[in-house]
Amino acid sequence: MSLLTNVMDHSLDDGYAEAAARKKAEGERGLPKTLRAKLGLAAGLVLAALVVTVGAAQARVAAPVVAKEREELIDRIDRETEAADRLEKSVDNLRAEVSARQREAIGHGGSSDRSELVGILSGATPVHGPGVKLVVDDAKGSGAGGEGDPRSASGFSDTGRVRDRDMQRVVNGLWESGAEAVSINGQRLTALSAIRAAGDAILVDNRPLVPPYTVLAVGDGRNLSYRFQNSADGLYLHALQENYGIRTGLSVEDDLRLPAAPSVIVRTAQPISETEKGTS
Incomplete structure (x- = not known):
C-alpha cells in the first residue's frame, strides 16, 4: 500500500x-x-x-x-x-x-557582226526584239506534299506544281523552235545555265525562282509560237495543263527586252597536237 x-x-x-x-x-x-x-x-x-x-x-x-x-x-x-x-x-x-x-x-573574236552575234548567243549582251512571252504557273490550290497520280516514273507524285524538269523541257523546246535568247523571271539563260530543284523550289543557276514563271524568248514571234506549240515539248506543256491543272499563257510580243547574263564564262579551245592525236 x-x-x-x-x-x-x-x-x-x-x-x-x-x-x-x-x-x-x-x-x-x-x-x-x-x-x-x-x-x-x-x-x-x-x-x-x-x-x-x-x-x-x-x-x-x-x-x-x-x-x-x-x-x-x-x-x-x-x-x-x-x-x-x-x-x-x-x-x-x-x-x-x-x-x-x-x-x-x-x-x-572577229568582225563586228560576228562579235555581236556571239555576244547575243552567249548571253553576254542584252537583247531586244520580237518574240513570245510564256507564263507557266502552278495549278490553283496546289501545295507541297500533295498526293495524286504519279506524273511519270520518276517517283514524284502530282501536286499541281511546276517542276524543274517541266521548265527544262519548256526552255529546250523554245531553243529548238528557233529562240535566239531566253530568260526566266528576268534571268538570262546561257549555254551553261542549269535548271535544278531544291525541294519544291526551282533554281536557275543556283538562284531560286518564284511562280509564276515568265519565260521570254526573242525570235520570229509568230513562227516561234507556232513551232513551239506543235513541238513535243509544247504538247507536253499542253498535257500538263489538261491533266494536272498547270496554268499557261502564250502570247506573241512585238518587243521584248532581255538583260545580259550576270556572269559569262569565257573559254578558249586549243588545237590538238600530233602527239595528243596519237595517244587519244
Whole structure:
C-alpha cells in the first residue's frame, strides 16, 4: 500500500519538476516571448535592408562598366558593318569589271557582226526584239506534299506544281523552235545555265525562282509560237495543263527586252597536237 500511495503522491518524476521550475525561473529573469519575437523580426528586416542596399550599391558601381561595354560593342558592330558594305561594293565593282572584260574578249573574236552575234548567243549582251512571252504557273490550290497520280516514273507524285524538269523541257523546246535568247523571271539563260530543284523550289543557276514563271524568248514571234506549240515539248506543256491543272499563257510580243547574263564564262579551245592525236 505504501508503494501505491507514493506513486499517487508523486505522479511526475522529480527531474521533470526540477526542469519545469528552472524554465519558469529563467522566463521570469529573461525577456518576454513577444518581445523576443519582435526583436528577431526587426533584426531580419535590418538584414534584408542591408542586403538590398549592398546590391543597389553594387549595381550603381557596375552600371557605367556595362554601359561602356555596350557602347564599345555597338561601335564595333558599326565598324564591321561599314567594312562589310565596302567589301560588298568592291565585289560588285569587280564583277562589273570582269563582265566588261569578258564582253570585250568576246568582241575581239572577229568582225563586228560576228562579235555581236556571239555576244547575243552567249548571253553576254542584252537583247531586244520580237518574240513570245510564256507564263507557266502552278495549278490553283496546289501545295507541297500533295498526293495524286504519279506524273511519270520518276517517283514524284502530282501536286499541281511546276517542276524543274517541266521548265527544262519548256526552255529546250523554245531553243529548238528557233529562240535566239531566253530568260526566266528576268534571268538570262546561257549555254551553261542549269535548271535544278531544291525541294519544291526551282533554281536557275543556283538562284531560286518564284511562280509564276515568265519565260521570254526573242525570235520570229509568230513562227516561234507556232513551232513551239506543235513541238513535243509544247504538247507536253499542253498535257500538263489538261491533266494536272498547270496554268499557261502564250502570247506573241512585238518587243521584248532581255538583260545580259550576270556572269559569262569565257573559254578558249586549243588545237590538238600530233602527239595528243596519237595517244587519244
